[in-house]
Amino acid sequence: MTYVLAIDIGGTKLAAALVDEEGAVLRSATRPTPGEQVMAALGGLVDEVTGDGPAPVAVGIGCAGPLDRGTVSPVNMPSWRRFPLRDEVRALTGLPTVLAGDAQCMALGEHWLGAGRGSSALLGVVVSTGIGGGLVIGGRPLLGPTGNAGHVGHMTVDPYGERCECGGRGCVERYASGPNMTRWALENGWRPGAEHPETARPDARMLARDAADGDPVAVAAFERGATALAGMIASTAAAAEVSTVVVGGGVSGAGPVLFEPLARALDDVGGLAFVRAVRVRPTTLGVRAGLAGAAKLAWDYSRSAS
Template sequence: MTYVLAIDIGGTKLAAALVDREGAVLRSATRPTPREDVFDALALLIAEMVAEGPVPVAVGIGCAGPLNLAVGTVSPVNITTWRDFPLRERVRELTGLPTVLAGDAQCFALGEHWLGTGAESRSMLGIVVSTGIGGGLVIDGAPLLGPTGNAGHVGHMTVDPDGDPCACGSRGCVERYASGPNLVRWATENGWTPSPADSGPAVGGTEATGEVVPDGAMLARDAAAGHPVAVAAFGRGARALAAMIVSTAAAVEVTHVVIGGGVANAGPILFDPLRRAMDELAGLDFVKRVEIRRSRLGVRAALAGAAKLAWTAGRPTAAPPPEPHDAR
């Protein structure tokens, strides 16, 4: 039995696994992402994975971005010590193995297409709705990465040209409306405070003050209980997501959308208004037929996608062009 080494790198955790051709995991491990010496922590995790054999045949990495596949560098927003960090080459040097790299949301999409809810789709958009919003496209079984590896950046599609400025430098990006922190921000600005059920020990605050820091899970609980501002926040975010999905479907003709990330854990609180907004905004017949599903793999999706990336590295995704005929 042969295996690849799959690695998932984010601002919160480092994860790795040995994965066979069918997606079965031999062993895996997860570590918190340190503030400094991130590569040292990653090297220790890799050593743990390969210490007892078998030796993997390739490495696939999904990493938070931005990234530049042309040179194999990454600059994750939440890993401040990595700016234009040569991740692909460093891992290749460390392991001596062929190493491939993609964005973590692209790996999420590829993993869901391989082992999750998008398995039968020929044209799929995967969306991670969490602290930010990331995405990835899988077309005819292959990830669409783009020249520098940043294709699928759907979180920064503009859904309101006159909307609020976004951290990316644009305006009215879907992330500004539908990411977890922005759902909470808008609800708080419009008078929402967590219900008394959430006012126990501090969440992100200090026990000395008993301060409660509102988060997306609290907002979802209050929306489920019918709090009007919490319900409106999810409705507003869902409509922004629907506008982005409709635009992406019109441009790429995706047939399936799979949504994961922490905000997706709100379940019907997010998905019900999302489907209603899709019904309202989708015009063309092929856009109306888009199926929206919740992630089956959850936090395992990006690791599965990194493994699939390693297994398919170097395999052509289209037939080579025919040889030119000799005109003589």
């Protein structure tokens, strides 16, 4: 049996696993992402996973973006700016190494083993602190010339809308990310329910609970976010004939308070028959999707290289 080494790098957690050709995990480990010396921590993690086990044949890495031809500058990891991650991991392991964005890996993982299996054109969306995405077209990830294809969180759904942190205007993320829905709800009179201690910072999880309990402002915040997501999904479906959308990320755990208004909004904004035919599904792999996608990336790379 042969394996690849899959690595998933996020702002709070590093994860690695040895994965076989069917997607089964032989062993895996995680550790917190340190503020600096991230490569040292990653080296320790790789040792822990590969240890005295079988030697992997290739490495696939998913990392928060933006990316640029093998370098990464994750927004929430200030110590890495244009950091040559692919080459560093190649030097660390001595193996063929391939890199993609974390949400691109999520999409690829869901296509391989999750809710997007069999889809000829898939969009994966991660709704969390920010909004990320990835496309898998004809079974292959669409990465783009510098590695940034699929950044659907920064598609404009309202050109007259609010300024986004990215510098753009009217981006989906400004309406539908967890912190932005929470911010909007607070600005519009949402007061987290009595069961939440006063000291706790209001967040999207509390907002989802209150929306499920029928709080009108919380419900409206999710409807507003879902409508922005629907605009992005319909536009992406129109551009790439996407047939399946898999939605993951922490905010997707809100369930019906997100997915029901999303279905209604898609029914409203979608026009052409192939756009209206798009199917939206929640993630089935959850937090494991990124690692699965990184493994698939490595398998495809090792086959194309041999």
